[in-house]
Structure formats: structure tokens, C-alpha cells
Amino acid sequence: MEKNINYNEKRKISFFSILVNLTLSVIKMVGGYISGSAALTADGVHSLSDLAASVSVYIGITISGKKSQSFPFGLYKVENLVALISSFAIFFAGYEIAKDVFFGETMIIKNLPVAVAVIGLTVIITFLYSRYEKKKGEELNSPSLLADAEHIKVDFYTALVVLVGIVANYFGFPIGEKIAVLVVVVFIFHSGFEILKEAVKVLLDASIDNDTVQSIKEILDKEELVEEVKLITGRNSGSFKFVQLNLALKVETLDEAHELSHKIEKKIKDKIPFVEKVVIHYE
Ligand SMILES: [Zn+2]
Missing domain, CATH: 1.20.1510 (Alpha-lytic protease prodomain-like)
Structure with a gap:
């Protein structure tokens, strides 16, 4: 809302x-x-x-x-x-x-x-x-x-x-x-x-800018359930950013991982303007 x-x-x-x-x-x-x-x-x-x-x-x-x-x-x-x-x-x-x-x-x-x-x-x-x-x-x-x-x-x-x-x-x-x-x-x-x-x-599908990568890293560093940030990347399209993350998570079940990645996506979208989508791969 x-x-x-x-x-x-x-x-x-x-x-x-x-x-x-x-x-x-x-x-x-x-x-x-x-x-x-x-x-x-x-x-x-x-x-x-x-x-x-x-x-x-x-x-x-x-x-x-x-x-x-x-x-x-x-x-x-x-x-x-x-x-x-x-x-x-x-x-x-x-x-x-x-x-x-x-x-x-x-x-x-x-x-x-x-x-x-x-x-x-x-x-x-x-x-x-x-x-x-x-x-x-x-x-x-x-x-x-x-x-x-x-x-x-x-x-x-x-x-x-x-x-x-x-x-x-x-x-x-x-x-x-x-x-x-x-x-x-x-x-x-x-x-x-x-x-x-x-x-x-x-x-030319250049990667998202360094400032964005840095702000995403700061958000992820505050997440206790994120064990390791393996990769932050993405591309721009129009005014929008499509973000891709590879994370190691401290969770037991797939459901938990799913819920956590929704939470992370929401935080990133709230903090960083023009992020259209966050795709998270976890292990
Ligand atoms: Zn002017």
C-alpha cells in the first residue's frame, strides 16, 4: 500500500x-x-x-x-x-x-x-x-x-x-x-x-551501478539469516533495475527461504528507487 x-x-x-x-x-x-x-x-x-x-x-x-x-x-x-x-x-x-x-x-x-x-x-x-x-x-x-x-x-x-x-x-x-x-x-x-x-x-545491458550494489549489500548485511552474500548483480531496463542475488541462507526449510527472499525483495524495493524485480538464488 x-x-x-x-x-x-x-x-x-x-x-x-x-x-x-x-x-x-x-x-x-x-x-x-x-x-x-x-x-x-x-x-x-x-x-x-x-x-x-x-x-x-x-x-x-x-x-x-x-x-x-x-x-x-x-x-x-x-x-x-x-x-x-x-x-x-x-x-x-x-x-x-x-x-x-x-x-x-x-x-x-x-x-x-x-x-x-x-x-x-x-x-x-x-x-x-x-x-x-x-x-x-x-x-x-x-x-x-x-x-x-x-x-x-x-x-x-x-x-x-x-x-x-x-x-x-x-x-x-x-x-x-x-x-x-x-x-x-x-x-x-x-x-x-x-x-x-x-x-x-x-x-547494452551494463550491470547496475556501484552505488546500487553497495546499498543492496548494506541491506543484506543487516539480515541475520543471510549467511553469505555470494553475488550481487543485475541489469537496467528503462528507468528500472532488475536485481539478481546469490545468497547462502541460514534457514532449514524451503518455505522459510521463500519467505525470507520475499522479505529481502520488499526491503530492497522500499529502500532503492526504480527496482522492479529482485531474483534471489539461495543455497
Ligand atoms: Zn538544466
């Missing part, structure tokens, strides 16, 4: 993240167009890449709630395929922005109030949302929400860099805005690279 509440809550918050990133990309790109600011337009593209990432997380969470008999293993990876394609789109956008700013004509700020208003809104939205998401992440003990909250906080600081750049350009120092664009392009490539790395790892 508690797991369902957490599931719905996470799904709700990941939907909020989509709305926030959608709002940010639209107001920044429209504001960038009206004001003539390259830095603001670039930051809009950056928000668009964040939007791609939050949509793929939302799809992943939603798919986990819907089982399909026809695709017991396959469906999750649609999400990674979408992520892979969007990472190339993000790199391309980053390249286009960098090219325009460094080799194109210098852009003139036509409308400073619009640019300042959009950045003001961005600063308010990112400040409030990162605080809200951090609080929820702590409540739900969710590393993915906490990481997203940190990311939004970075977006908050990025907006301030963009503001300085625009004001500098407006007062006759276009180099200031070029530097701001450079900062944003670094963030765009960074998001693109993170998305690409995750997608490729998952598509």
Missing part, C-alpha cells in the same frame, strides 16, 4: 517537472526571440533538453505501472531508445547555438525588459521548485528526486549568468553575452552526454 502512495507521489512530481521544464523552455525561447538575446535562446534549448530527460523519466514511471504480457522484457527500453535519439538532437542544438554565437553576427538586445522579465520568472520558478522537490525527495527518500532538485538549482544559477550576460551586451559589452552562451552550451552538452551515456549503458 505504502509503495503505491510513493509511486503515485513520484509520478505526480515527475509530471510537475515536465510542466516546469516545458514552461521554462517556452518562455525562454519566446523571450529570447523577442528580446534578441542569444543567451536566453540558448538557455531555452537547455531547458528543452531538461524537458526531454523529464519526459523519459515520466514515461518510465508510467510504464512500470502497466504490465504487458507481450513485452515482459522489451517495452522498458523504448524509453532508452527515445533518450538516445533526443541526446543527438541536444548535441546538434548545442552545436548550432555555439556556431551562431561565435561565428555569426553579434546579436543586439532589442528588448531588455522582456529578457529581464523572463529571467525574473525563471529565477522564481526554479528557486521555488527546487526547494519543493528537495523537500519531497527527502520525504520519499528518493535519490532521483533529490538529483533533479539539484539540477533545477543549477538552472537557477544559470539564469543569473544569462542575466549578467544580457545586461553586459545591452550596455555595449557583447563579449559578456558570448561568455554566458558558452556557459549554457557547456550545460547543454553535459545534459546531452548524461542522457546518451545512460541510454547506451542500458541498451
